[in-house]
Amino acid sequence: MSATWQHRLAERGVDRRLWLLLPATIFVLLLFVYPFLYGLSLSFQPMDGGGVLANYDKFFSDAYQRDTIATTLKIALPAALLNVLAAVPIAFRLRGRFRGKRLLTTILVVPITLGTVLTAQGLLNYLGPTGWFNRVLLSLQIVDDPIRLTNNYWGVFFSLVITGFPFAFLLVLSYLSGIDPTLQRAAATLGASRAQRFRRITLPLLAPGLATTFLLTFVLAFSVFPSAVLVGNPAGSTRVISLAAYQAAYEQYDYAYASAIAMVMGAVELVVVAIVLVWRSRLYTGSTGGKG
Amino acid sequence: ACGAPTPSKPAADSGGDVPDKPAKAVSLNILDVAGNLQLTQPMIDDFVKQHPDVVSKVTYSKGPAPELAGKIKAQQNANRVDIDLVLTGTDGLAAGQEQGLWLDLLTKYSDRLPGMKDYLPPAQKMQELGGKEGVTVTYYPSGPLLEYMPSKVPSPPKTAQDLLAYAKANKGKVMYARPANSGPGRTFLMGLPYILGDKDPKDPVNGWDKTWAYLKELNQYVDFYPSGTSDTMKALANGSANIIASTTGWDINPRVLGTVPKEAAITPIQGFHWVTDAHYAVVPKGVSTDKQAAILQLLQFMLTPEQQAKAYDKGYFYPGPAIKGVELAQAPQESKDAITEYGRPEYDKLIADNPTEVPLDAKALVAAFDKWDREVGGSKVKKS
């Protein structure tokens, strides 16, 4: 009878707690899925006529547009990786208790408040040819001519690191706090060195959090737009895919084409995300003892 | 007509006859996407003060131009237009026109705007670009001009070839911003066909052979193209650039503001035509007839000489007024002081002596940007 059913379902995970999904699901369905499907269908209705896939065809057959994918990945992947990889050892060192920990943490998180514009302006001012950085190098006679660090790849990269690192750090630090330190101690008594403890115990337990952190920083970096324009070289080496979409939408007013580019963008991200999620799903996810 | 998200259907209540005067004082939401309020807000405030029976209150908001069309579109699709008047440059105007966002005010009601008869001739030409929807409120001849530091460039280039030679001799010291993001950048782009004597200055794809060849050559001596005019101004100021593209407004106003040293000088390029620019007022479809009535009154008010004199500002859109016979003397004191100090007497002569041309229409301009992006700006990728 029905109770048996209930047990069957409960064993598969279907029980009343699923209702908790409802608000978020309704919300996303109402406010995202419809507009999104609209955008999707729009991408199949090319402004200048042509087949359903004309916009996609246009994008992929045009090297100038197609190359934006590689350009973007070349900026976003290293930046996201660096942010996460740098956040991990630093956060790891900030566990436990020591004097000034709170201050240090706060300082590390504060750059999150900078915002794209201040970062861009600051990079242009500071790293620009007559900025303090080059001035110092020049006066120390390390270089003879100012080095170009803005309006190129590096400008965008730095901007992504400045805005992305604190983000990654905050998440990683918090995820780290959920891992029971007793496990570290157990590993120590089994002869694991610091490095081994980190690699064998902390890292696997942190992996789900790292995956999420990487995804979010990657997505942020992948859709880099203002900084690509402001501190990059938007006509050239930092012509990222969101810029292509932006130009289609707001310079050529071809929303259909812009939608198509944005869909491509989402698809590329989805591929990266899928890879990361597959990796993640193969690792342990579950209680790490820290909060129980 | 495939805009986003759907071709707009005219909103319900804006189609009927517009009364002379609103039934009761209306409040207006004005959106500025061109930096035009810097020039016109004092005029509008004045109008509200003088005609409380027509406009009870004005709310200003500001935004970047590109996203404008989308916003209006969304409102119109939902039948809830809450922007009553948009102040825009040619870009926003054209985007809206293409999407059918704006009300055709002039076909029926041009008689309520007698001030439009007094437009300066080039302003009149700009008005024609505005079609039946946009009303020119401010005008300036713009450029192209070259701005340089006399201390660094004792003998500035006089011709396009001089400029090329200078750039070649001083790598990275000549700069203009990406045209799609920069007024002076696009003025420089649109001005070159006249200077170089191209076949069809209105056809960037097929008629600009000399221009593209010139730009590609110049490109060899350019390090990068900043994403905005401000960056070129900054480069000029701090010495990382010696010569940059400019316009009248971009020459005077930044020196007033202190972003560029006062000593900076300008030079025209031999044989140049002014590629003019203007700001327009447009009304989105869906605005009530009462509000339209008020807006018509407001616009007419703005086109009177006393009000137009305010457009001198601090050289922001130099000279600024769109109608004839508006003298600097009529402008507010601040304005006069700034222009006396930072203005350039030679402008009067340059304006009088050189022909004026309207800018490219939106479609051609987009094509020009695209070509520039691909062939000039984009070619940098392979080089470095």
Next chain:
Amino acid sequence: MTSSTSNFELLRLDGVTRRFGPADQPAALSELDLTIERGEFIALLGPSGCGKSTALNCLAGLLPLTAGSIWQDDRRIDTLPPEKRGFGMVFQNYALFPHLTVRDNIAFGLRMRNLPKADVQRRTTEAIDMVQLADHASKLPGQLSGGQQQRVAIARATVLEPSLVLMDEPLSNLDAKLRLEMRTEIRRLHQSLGLTTVYVTHDQEEALSMADRLVVMRQGKVQQIGTPEQVHTKPATWHVADFMGYRNLLPLKASQLHGDQVTVDLGGTAIRGAAQGAVAQDDDVIAAVRPEDVKIADQGVKGLVEVVEYQGRERAVEVVVDGETRLHLRTEQRVEPGEQVALAVTPGRLLVYPA
């Protein structure tokens, strides 16, 4: 690396102290002096919260000392990090790695020592068999029962054959039969590998049967260190007696003394006991005797049976003497609550402590 640092002849704890709170509060572990010889099996014993786990953690290097020092022969080791000490530890709460299977948990330490794969495999399998978890070897800790988890913890620590093994209540979640088996197994490992073991337990019987020496603690302080027999038959204080199963602790008065024999009066009957410590006539004393040493007899101390609890073969009986003193005893006789009985104490089994 680890094995080299950890061979020793003597391990000496010198005034080892650990506080968690401010200095004016009692320390969790206070001035523990203890010398452990190589190959010894030491049990730490004492009531819950007395500092056993703290002592173990200090020894393992998991808790820094507040004061004192630890020496391995002539090397001071209390500043070494745990992984450099090369001791093995079974944690009270197991501390299993939640992301590793039973097998990988157990193999962890071996892998850390970079042993050849085949060795790791073999020794891990042996350890799994020892703790009878062959059927569960590829489960994650979260899929194990409590006792199974505990066994993984034991296997994980002992598979390394460390020269010193620290075990914190390693058998608390096992049933009697398995516990007996594991006891034997642990003793066997201890002896055959020549390990030194420090073993925390709350179970006197376990401690008595396994250890060479017992350390009885109370409120962070050592009460007595001695062989099982010493601690069992001659508890140093009535607290130790209490803890060692002298369930009858009777506040009485010493009436007569002969040498170290004291006579106390219980319910009108004089009983003889052995004085433990300085007892003078008419002193308040505490007389301690185990329930097993109180018998129902034909005559003796009179009392009223109040509670009878069945405990397998025997019955635990509570008898009230004099309307206030409660005596616990065990008997195989059938008695009923409300019955009147006479009690006798096995001679020589009553210990008398100064109060």
Next chain:
Amino acid sequence: MTSSTSNFELLRLDGVTRRFGPADQPAALSELDLTIERGEFIALLGPSGCGKSTALNCLAGLLPLTAGSIWQDDRRIDTLPPEKRGFGMVFQNYALFPHLTVRDNIAFGLRMRNLPKADVQRRTTEAIDMVQLADHASKLPGQLSGGQQQRVAIARATVLEPSLVLMDEPLSNLDAKLRLEMRTEIRRLHQSLGLTTVYVTHDQEEALSMADRLVVMRQGKVQQIGTPEQVHTKPATWHVADFMGYRNLLPLKASQLHGDQVTVDLGGTAIRGAAQGAVAQDDDVIAAVRPEDVKIADQGVKGLVEVVEYQGRERAVEVVVDGETRLHLRTEQRVEPGEQVALAVTPGRLLVYPA
């Protein structure tokens, strides 16, 4: 809310089954049928991993059943969520709230019931005193010793006086003395509040002394349900006997039968035992006897002492008979390894099971 749903006369488990793996593997808990009367004290007993915790979790509503049903009088409750059943539970791993102090942990359930502040305060304090944690009331669980944590778990569950209390090895980390005290305390609560208790333990003595009925399990299946006396003296199978402390399980041959008396041959000596189940002449049987029921006598089965373990007053002795059969016994006599002894079995205490 809760109290209304949870008063009952009978609680009936009907074929309660829980699997963790695929259907072809043995279930963690298999077809448990059990009827619990209001006010009863039931102990679940069995080796590690036999399904005790699983049974408790099913009863509590924390694990959905794979099959079967649970009835409270005539109401089916196995689909009710745990918080609606109104049962109390002491978890094997304590599951204390790490962010709440001892006091707040204990007060949690009372607060959930929206009792007046003063009541919460009073009852919490009482419970803290009961588990002797007054000194630690404002510590966080992470600052407690293992045994202290366990006591918090007990107090937290019992302070609510729920009509059914489920306890999963609640005393496993306590020392003998405290364990005895807590036992008494739990029984007292059980009786004075008229609770119904289901108690999981690995400790036979605990089960025997506390429970009204025992449920002995093995590999997910019930082996025997009965009163302590029944289970203790008449284990239903040799597995139960094994588990109940019949440490000597001797694979022998039945030589003679008289009614339910069987004679078996041990080391050349014929011994009588009581047949448990169908035993025929010449059958392979398993003879079970406790170490306590094997005595060193003047004559009887001859054997060689092999191991002697000191266990307080008594010694646990292992004797080898016939060069292969091992007999465990307990004695107060001093014997030494290598000594030759004769053994006798207390009459009536040898049970003979079909093999």
Next chain:
Amino acid sequence: MNPKVRSVRATPLGWVIWGAVVFFFVNLAGVVFSVLVSSFGTKWFDTWLPSGFTTHWYGDAWREFTLFHVIVVTLLVSGLVVVLSVLVGAPAAYVLARKNFPGKRLVYLTFLLPILMPPITYGIPLATVLYKFGFAGHLSGVVLANLVPSVPFVILTMTPFIEQVDPRIEDAARMLGAGTRSVFLKILAPLLVPGLLASGILVLVRTVGMFELTFLTAGPDSQTLVVALYYSMSAAGIRAQQSVDAMAVMYTAMMLVLLVVALRFVNPTQLVARVKEEPSE
């Protein structure tokens, strides 16, 4: 409580890491200060410092954009978005963390998409929907639009945090009579403080910085600071560099205040397991 409060350990790797951190921060300070100095400078050409100092860029921007109002709106919008996205997102994250159910992947993908897709794709139709139902043009519309990427963001960041909490603790609470609501409020919330804080702060940052969706759905009274900032930066026309700098500084200052307030209430490193913190490392 721990008598031996250690200091940051200095292993060779540690030195490298801290060295890199210090280098990063020195340069970051350069970046920030160059903007700060510029925003107070009258003119700043090819020199170490501006030729004079003034505060008028701030005053001008303050008046021109009626920044007081704009900041109030910004605070209101971001506060509401943070609270609502946590309220809606955390329960969903809970389900995703704790349960396996048919269709979980699809649900997960649905929550992932709003983060992956640039607002260009859905911004305009979303704004249309919000205008249709009368939300857009008001604060409520801005809040709703910003919730679209924020709710999934909370879900994604919170899921691993919830996975870390031992489910038996929840079981214990349920056995003590706590319903789902109490389990959330009394048990999970306190244990998830670091997670809630982290995702709350990040949602805040993203919301305050979200230009497109805000611009598309805001009315004249519901513009946020970032709209003014982007306008000042990229509107056609001339604006002094310093005035953009001043706006950027104000933007950052506001965020900083929000961050400091947030951190005052909750310490990000405050661990529930704090008493278990490694004493010796």
